[in-house]
Amino acid sequence: MQHLPILPVLIPMLVAVLMLLPPFSTTLNRQRAISFVGVIATLAVSIQLILIADSGIINIYQLGNWQAPFGIVLIADRLSSLMILLTMVLAFGALLYGVAADDRTGMFFYPLFMFQLMGINGAFLTGDIFNLFVFFEVLLLASYALVVHGGGKQKTLASVHYVTLNLIGSALFLFALGIMYGVLGTLNIADMAVKVRTLSGADKLLAQVGGMMLLLVFGLKSAMFPLHFWLSRTYSSVSAPVAALFAIMTKVGIYSILRIFTVVFGDHAGELANLAGAWLWPIAILTIAIGAIGALASQTLRMLVSNLVIVSVGTMLCALAINTPESAAAALYYLIHSTLITGAMFLLADAIAEQRGKVLDRFARSRRMCQSLPLGIAFSLAAVSMIGLPPFSGFLGKVMILQTAVEPSEIAWAWSAILIASLMGVIAMSRGGSTMFWRVGGEPNFCEMLPTVKLVAVFFLLAMSPLLVIFGGQITEFTTQTATQIYQQAENPHMLLPSLNTKGG
Structure with a gap:
């Protein structure tokens, strides 16, 4: 049991490496089979991790038994365990959709998919910012x-912007790490949280610069304004299972902001307390605004969903700007909803595009789709949930965030931005849906029926929205305890520096 925290990293890595070797490297069916085994095994581990975390245990794994803060540390607390489980549920749905021919568009789809999971899971589990x-x-x-899997001009253009911006982000990340290590002498998150409280003078200013550079890097990953412009082009050009998996990518940035700017630069950081607080409010409002405007201007369903992802990022940043355990808990619930429904919408957009021939997912008149009934039902469920209308999880998540705004200024900004963006989302989705399903002429062209596995994958992820409502009590209780534990770690960082299997929050 004590080795569980490393398995979400180790299993995808070993599976990916195995698929690069004969006989798996030469047979697509074998790659499919072993990929599903790897994802299901990692999903089972994530369920076990979250059950352990729910008992209040912070499972700290020290590689090579090197003691923190000097060794490599993985931390499986409530927050990281929740994010790992969310990633694996999303990955299962994306992989299920991908087996229906999408994996044939290029080589090495499955090894890359597993390496992606390895990186995402590792980012959620690591206990120091260098790792x-x-x-x-x-x-x-x-x-x-x-991003370029399968080739094509559009994918190549999107990849240039995506790679360039992320290389710049990586360089800034390294500069920030150098500054923080030079000032604090450590990059272990818990140890940083202890030492940052004693800074003053020039060291404080340097740490402030390093902290703001980290906010810039995490803002680029999460696609917050004004670092959002890469997302729409990238997400709308990649293949459906890749876009669905990318739904968790912006959440890596949100997770990092929550972890670092609550534990290290939170209320107990001395002269650097709430370092990002003054910036998060305007950034959150502008992110919501630019995403909502982009949604109204979108000409394709993929582009519309991509812009609504930006709106959801701004909504979560609003909750983090309020900076209370209650708002963090609401943000986590909304994060779960947003990730799963966004993944479903990208899969659905691809399924609709397959049925509309040359028109694809553009908001333009076309012939009737062969399977308009199941796709129409799926679109209606996804649209209502993603926009945040009752009775689905998007509505519940937004209500929880709005309820945590108690100060007059918070109420004015959060309620106005979120509700107006929701209205604009309703208009954009209504226009898109009516165009694709009602503005049709004649009988459908000859088209192949969608593979059943694709519809199963879409409805699998869509089913998470009503389940988030049905089991809302248990889920919100867990997110509340998770947020409380994070704020406890900010108050007492030594919770993250003990021996293995330590009790906490």
Whole structure:
């Protein structure tokens, strides 16, 4: 049991390496089979991790038994365990959709998919920001290849912007790490949280610069304004299973902001307390605004969903700007909803495009789709949930965030931005849906029926929205305890520096 925290990193890595070797490297069916085995095994481990975390245990894994803060540390607390489980549920749905021919469009789809999971899981589990950088690079290297998977001019253009911006982000990340290590002498998150409280003078200013550079890097990963412009082009050009898996990518940035700027630069950071607080409010409002405007201007369903991802990022940043355990808990619930429904919408957009021939997913008149009934039902469920209308999880998540705004200024900014963006989302989705399903002429062209596995994958992820409502009590209780534990770690960072299997929050 004590080795569980490393398995979400180790299993995808070993599976990916195995698929690069004969006989798996030469047979697609074998790669499919072993990929599913790897994803299901990692999903089982993530369920076990979250059950352990729910008992209040912070499972700290020290590689090579080197003691923190000098060794490599993985931390499986409530937050990281939740993010790992979310990643694996999303990955299962994306992989299920991908087996229906999408994996034949290029080589090495499955190894890259597993390397991507390795990087994402490692980023959620690591206990120091240097290894956060390392896992960022692992997931980014895999994502660079997945962006251009299958080839095409549009994918190549999107990859140039995506790779260039992320290389700049990686360079800034390294500069920030150098500054923080030079000032604090450590990059272990818990140890940084202890030492940052004693800084003053020039050291404080340097740490402030390093902290703001980290916010810039995490803002680029999460696609917050004004670092959002890469997302729409990238997400709308990649293949459906890759876009669905990328739904968790922006959440890596949100997770990093929550972890670093609560534990290290939170309320107990001395002269550097709430370092990002003054910036998060305007950034959150502008991110929501630019995403909502982009949604209204979108001409394709993929572009519309991509812009609504930006709106969801701004919504979560609003909750983090409020900076209370209650708002963090609401942000986590909304994060779960947003990730799963966004993944479903990208898969659905691809399924609709397959049925509309040359028109693809553009908001233009076309012939009726062969399977308009199941796709229409799926679109209606996804649209209502993603926009945040009752009775689905998007509505519940937004209500929880709005309820945590108690100050008059918070109420004015959060309620106005979120509700107006929701209205604009309703308009954009209504226009898109009515165009694709009602503005049709004549009988459908001859087209192949969608493979059943694709519809199963779409409805699998869509089913998570009503389940988030049905089991809302248990889930919100877990997210509340998770947020409380994070704020406890900010108050007492030594919770993250003990021996293995330590009790906490």
